[in-house]
Amino acid sequence: xxxxxxxxLEGIDGAGKTTHMGSLRALLQGEGLxxxxxxxxxxxxxxERIREVLLDSRNQGxxxxxxxxLYAAARAQLVDEVIAPALARGCAxxxxxxxxSTLAYQGYGRGLDLVFLTQLNRLAAQNTLPDLTIVLDVPxxxxxxxxxxxxxxxxxxxxxxxxxRVRQGYLELSRQNPQRMVVVDAARCVxxxxxxxxxxxxxxxxxxxxxxx
Ligand SMILES: Nc1ncnc2c1ncn2[C@@H]1O[C@H](COP(=O)(O)OP(=O)(O)OP(=O)(O)O)[C@@H](O)[C@H]1O
Ligand SMILES: [Mg+2]
Numbered sequence: 001x002x003x004x005x006x007x008x009l010e011g012i013d014g015a016g017k018t019t020h021m022g023s024l025r026a027l028l029q030g031e032g033l034x035x036x037x038x039x040x041x042x043x044x045x046x047x048e049r050i051r052e053v054l055l056d057s058r059n060q061g062x063x064x065x066x067x068x069x070l071y072a073a074a075r076a077q078l079v080d081e082v083i084a085p086a087l088a089r090g091c092a093x094x095x096x097x098x099x100x101s102t103l104a105y106q107g108y109g110r111g112l113d114l115v116f117l118t119q120l121n122r123l124a125a126q127n128t129l130p131d132l133t134i135v136l137d138v139p140x141x142x143x144x145x146x147x148x149x150x151x152x153x154x155x156x157x158x159x160x161x162x163x164x165r166v167r168q169g170y171l172e173l174s175r176q177n178p179q180r181m182v183v184v185d186a187a188r189c190v191x192x193x194x195x196x197x198x199x200x201x202x203x204x205x206x207x208x209x210x211x212x213x
Contacts, residue, residue, distance in 0.1 A: 008098035011136030014143030033092040040097035108169025136186035
């Protein structure tokens with residue numbers, strides 16, 4: 001069976017990634033694909049345990065390097081246990097965050113060396129790269145306002161300046177990878193953003209010969 005279709009959703013906290021995962025699944029199923037949905041960090045038993053450590057507000061003392069290794073470890077488990085086997089079976093895989101989150105948050109956000117992080121990503125993902133990455137782009141103030149009522153976990157306490165650096169990182173990564181990454185203006189209403197995501201995904205599937213309409 002041929003390789004499946006791998007799409008990741010990226011963007012700062014509150015951009016709308018999780019909001020759009022459900023309609024993305026429905027769209028891909030409508031195109032006749034079996035869908036496996038994952039979220040990062042997490043998606044396997046081991047990776048969810050690592051996620052708990054990463055998001056625990058008691059772990060304020062975690063170094064940026066240690067954090068990067070934990071994300072990479074969670075991702076390696078997810079790739080080996082879920083993503084690579086699903087793609088080998090010909091499934092569509094949807095990821096709520098993937099490789100680019102490491103570069104945007106640890107690299108552009110925290111200032112870790114981008115060469116180190118790119119190497120780490122390569123080791124964690126091996127050859128399992130997304131066919132398509134949709135970057136939901138929204139100003140940090142808008143994203144934070146959407147999340148205002150929710151309780152803030154460790155990563156979210158860092159505020160608007162940090163998230164704006166992360167946002168600019170995503171835009172720079174998109175300029176560097178124009179064939180894989182597509183930026184969508186996610187400050188618009190959910191319906192409009194969803195329509196644009198659907199159009200982009202359909203166009204990609206058609207190029208790959210998956211699409212039926
Ligand atoms: N286009 C939109 N307009 C207004 N509100 C939105 C829009 N998209 C999402 N929201 C709302 O914003 C909040 C955050 O959305 P969501 O949880 O999907 O973001 P996320 O990108 O998954 O964030 P995180 O990285 O923190 O998981 C939710 O309450 C959601 O309903
Ligand atoms: Mg989310």
